[in-house]
Amino acid sequence: MRRYDWVLIDGDNTLLDFDAAQAQALGRTMEARGLSPTPEALARYAGINQALWDAYARGEIDRERLRAERFRRFGAWLGWRGDPAAWDREYMAALGECGALLPGAVELLAALKPHCRVGLASNGSTQVQRQRLEGSPLLPYLDGVFLSQEMGVNKPEAAFFHRAMAALGAVPERTVMVGDDLLSDIQGAVNAGIDSIWYSPRGAESPLPTWRVTRLEDVAKIVLGERMRGNEASQ
Numbered sequence: 642m643r644r645y646d647w648v649l650i651d652g653d654n655t656l657l658d659f660d661a662a663q664a665q666a667l668g669r670t671m672e673a674r675g676l677s678p679t680p681e682a683l684a685r686y687a688g689i690n691q692a693l694w695d696a697y698a699r700g701e702i703d704r705e706r707l708r709a710e711r712f713r714r715f716g717a718w719l720g721w722r723g724d725p726a727a728w729d730r731e732y733m734a735a736l737g738e739c740g741a742l743l744p745g746a747v748e749l750l751a752a753l754k755p756h757c758r759v760g761l762a763s764n765g766s767t768q769v770q771r772q773r774l775e776g777s778p779l780l781p782y783l784d785g786v787f788l789s790q791e792m793g794v795n796k797p798e799a800a801f802f803h804r805a806m807a808a809l810g811a812v813p814e815r816t817v818m819v820g821d822d823l824l825s826d827i828q829g830a831v832n833a834g835i836d837s838i839w840y841s842p843r844g845a846e847s848p849l850p851t852w853r854v855t856r857l858e859d860v861a862k863i864v865l866g867e868r869m870r871g872n873e874a875s876q
């Protein structure tokens with residue numbers, strides 16, 4: 642028997658290959674500045690960016706501060722002197738052009754579509770996410786697109802989930818949140834009082850999610866009721 646009728650699903654690193662998009666957009670904008678996008682530099686930027694997004698998810702900084710700060714910190718590490726705000730603008734434009742999907746993303750939404758109503762639930766910037774969704778093969782499978790910047794509230798706040806659920810006509814007991822981020826996606830689901838499926842492709846573990854999967858295709862099995870309950874879903 643089907644377990645969930647409504648699915649909220651994260652975008653970056655759940656459906657969209659954010660790591661690839663980030664490397665591509667960063668590489669392009671570094672080269673434009675005569676900088677070499679070495680693996681060490683990419684890893685450094687990713688660490689700076691993730692720390693700022695974590696601070697954002699905890700409500701410690703706002704989006705403008707995040708955007709102003711990441712290329713200032715990265716530039717300082719590189720010993721680069723230039724305008725971090727201009728770099729950020731170029732980077733965001735480049736990011737919007739990189740809409741690579743994770744393997745199995747379209748197949749997952751196609752499997753869910755006949756049975757569930759599905760909403761994209763993302764903290765990513767409106768500019769970038771709208772640009773990537775335009776013409777994306779994901780779009781025909783989505784019943785709603787919920788972007789925190791447009792909603793005025795972010796994951797993991799309960800209000801984000803409650804508003805998205807209200808828009809979809811969702812019943813909490815029959816709704817599940819799917820995502821790769823323990824804080825914004827999984828703690829968010831806990832805050833909102835709904836079940837969660839943690840997409841943990843590297844096999845990391847946590848007691849927080851209702852379910853844990855290492856492969857995207859297993860999400861459909863859980864939602865459609867083909868798997869037993871519990872964290873063992875990944876094994």
Ligand SMILES: [Mg+2]
Pocket residue numbers: 651652653654655820821822
């Ligand atoms: Mg994500």
